[in-house]
Amino acid sequence: MVVNRPSIIIYCRDADEDLLREVCAGIEEEGVLFQVQSHEGDLDTLAFDAANESMLGSGIGIRGVRLAMQMQRLPKGKNVFELNAPSFRQCRNLGANSARAIKKMPFKPIYEE
C-alpha cells in the first residue's frame, strides 16, 4: 500500500541545484514536509501538476532557472508566484510561501526588496 505523506510537491525538470536547495530550505524553516521529483512538461504544467498531486494542495515547479508556485484549484497557467533567474533570498521566500499557503499565513515579499 502506498501512503502519501502530507507534503509540498516540487516537480523539477533540469532544475538548477542551488535554487532548488534554497526553495527546500524555505519550506523546511516553516516546518512543512516536501518531496522533490522529476516531471515532464512546461513550467505551468510542472507547477499545476505538483499542486494537484500534493495532499496539502501546494506545489512548486522548477524548470532550469525558472520557478513557479501554484495552489490547488487555481487554473493552470495562473501561478501564484513566478520567478525567472531569482536571487537565493527570493527562492527561500518562495519556498516559505508555499508552506505559508498551507498554514494560512501572510506571504513573504517575493518581488520587492
Next chain:
Amino acid sequence: MKLIAGVDIGNSTTEVCIGAAGEDGTFRFLSSASRMTTGTKGTLPNVLGIKSALEEALDKIRQPLSALDLVRLNEAAPVIGDTAMETITETIITESSMIGHNPSTPAGAGDAVGELLFLENLWKGKPGIPYIVVVSNRFSYEEASARLNQHIPELDIRGLILQADEAVLVENRLGKKVPIVDEVRHISKIPEGKTAAIEVALPGTSIRMLSNPYGIATLLGLNAEETKAVTPIAKSLVGKRSAVVIRTPHGNIRENVLPAGEIFFHGQQEVKVNIDAGADRIMDSLASAGEIRDIDGQENTNVGNMLRRIKTSMADVAKEHENDSEIRITDILAVDTLAPVEISGSLAGETCMEKAVGIAAMVKTQQLPMQKIAQRLEQELHVKAVVAGVEAVMASLGAMTTPGTKLPLAILDMGGGSTDAAILQADGTVRTTHQAGAGELVSMLIQTELGLHSRVTAEQIKKYPMGKVESLFHMRLENGSMQFFEDSIDPRYYGHVVLLAPGEMLKVEEDIPMEKILEVRRDAKRKVFVRNALRALSIVAPDHDLRKIPNVVLVGGSAEDFEIPEMLMEALSDYRIVCGRGNIRGVEGPRNAVATGLLLSYLGK
C-alpha cells in the same frame, strides 16, 4: 429663476448645495458636492476648496460658475479642534539587555542559561562552562550547524541566538536539542561574555520564565534588589514567543514615570487635576469647573507642552484676526490609551505598551474672518457672496428636512474636529454647544494603540469594515460570515487583514490580528463619541435633562460611519430618545445639513 449656492466650511470637509429659486417663490434643490477643506477652517486658503466644490456641483447640472447668482456662506462656529497625544510612562533600558519578539518560526522549546559566545569565537570556548552561541547572518545554516556539531562533544552549548530566519534549519542539522531564537536584527549589539537567559515557548503558548520577575531571578541568580530592577523587562516580555535577557551588572533598566504634570482649568471655579489620575477624573474635574475660560498645563511637563503646542498651532488662525491674539482652550476631551513605544536600546525592535493620554482640545476664537472669505470669493468668482446664518441654526434647519422628524429637534453634528449639539425649539429658539473631540481623535487613538506607521491607514481602519483573506477564494468578514469569490484574490492579500473600501481592498501592512483591530476600533469610537454625545446633549437639553429631548438627528461626516450611529442609538435609548442618522432632504444622508439650511433660510426671508 436664480441659482443659489449654500457653502459650509467644516474642519475637514467643505460642502456645497445648489438650488434654484423661481420668481414665484418656488424652490428646487438641484445638486450638491463635498471637498476636502483647504487650509484651516476660517482662513483665506479655504477659497480654493470652495471653488472646486462649487465647480463639481455645477458640473452635475451642466452650468458654468458664472451662472451662479448668490453664494451663502455659513457663519462658521468659531471653534477649531486639535488633538495631541503624550505618553506618561516610558521604559528605558540602557546597555541593551533584552530581546523579546515574535519570530514566526523559533525552534526548540524551554529555557537555558549560559555565557554569550559568538560563533566565530567558538574555538576560544572552554569545556565545563555553559554557553549561549550567537550566530550572525554571515554564516549559512549549513556552516553554522557544521561548526556547532564539531564543538558539541567538548563544549556545553545550551542555546542559540540567530540573526537570520533559520532556526528550524539549524535545529534539524544539530546533534543536540536546544532552544533557538532567530530573526534578531541588531545582533552585533549583543555583549559577548555576559550571562544570558534564553527561552522559547512551546507552540501555541507564550514564554513563562522570562516574563516573570522571579523566573528571571531564578535563571540569572538575582538578589531582591536586582529582581526589582528587572521587573520592567518581565513586563515588556509578557505574551512573547521567545526572549533573551542578558545580565548586565552595570546596565541600567528603569521605568521612568515622566513628570506628567497637572492640568489647570480656569473657569467659574479654579480646578486642577494631575494627568496621572486618568481620563475619568480629568473629565470630572472639567465638569466641576463650570464654564471654562481657558485651560493650560503645568510648565515644563508633558501636558503643559502638549497644550502649549495646540495653542501655538492655532496661532496661525489668530493672526487672521485684527485685534485678537489670545488663544484660549475652552474644552478638552481626555481619553486613556496605551501606546506601543520602541524601547531605547532594544535589539530586535521591541516595543513596550506605555500609558498615554490622548487629548482633543477646542480653541474658541473671537470670530472667524468669514467676511474676508466672502470678499475674496466675490473677487474671484464675480458672484455676490454673503455670510448668512449661524452654523448650528443652519444645521438644525437642514436636519429638519429628514423625513420623520418634528420640533423640538436636537442635532448632533459629529465632524472631524468637534462634536456640536443644538436644540431647535418649536418657538424658533436655538441652544448650541461645541465639544472638543470627534473623528480625528478616533483616528489618532487607532493609530497609536495599534502602532500604525501612517495616519492614513488609521483613517481607513476607522472608515471601513474588514475581513481576513483565508484562502485565494474566500475571506472571513469581521462579523464571522464568509464571502466567496469567483476569481482568485490577488496573492498579495493572502493571509492578511484587508479593509473593504468601496470597489477595492486595502491591505493592512502591519501584522495585527483582526480581533485586536476590531476591539481597538470600537473602543476608540465609543470612548470619543458616546462620551461626547452625552456630554453635549445634556448641556443643550431643557433643564439639562436628557429625557426632555424627544428626537436626535445625527449629522456630519462621522454620522456616515457604519457603526457610530448604532452605538449612539444604543446609548441614547436608555433615555428614550429617538436617535438616528439624518437623511437630509431624504436623499443626502447625514451630509450637507448646513449647506441645505443656508438655502432654506434664504427662502425664509
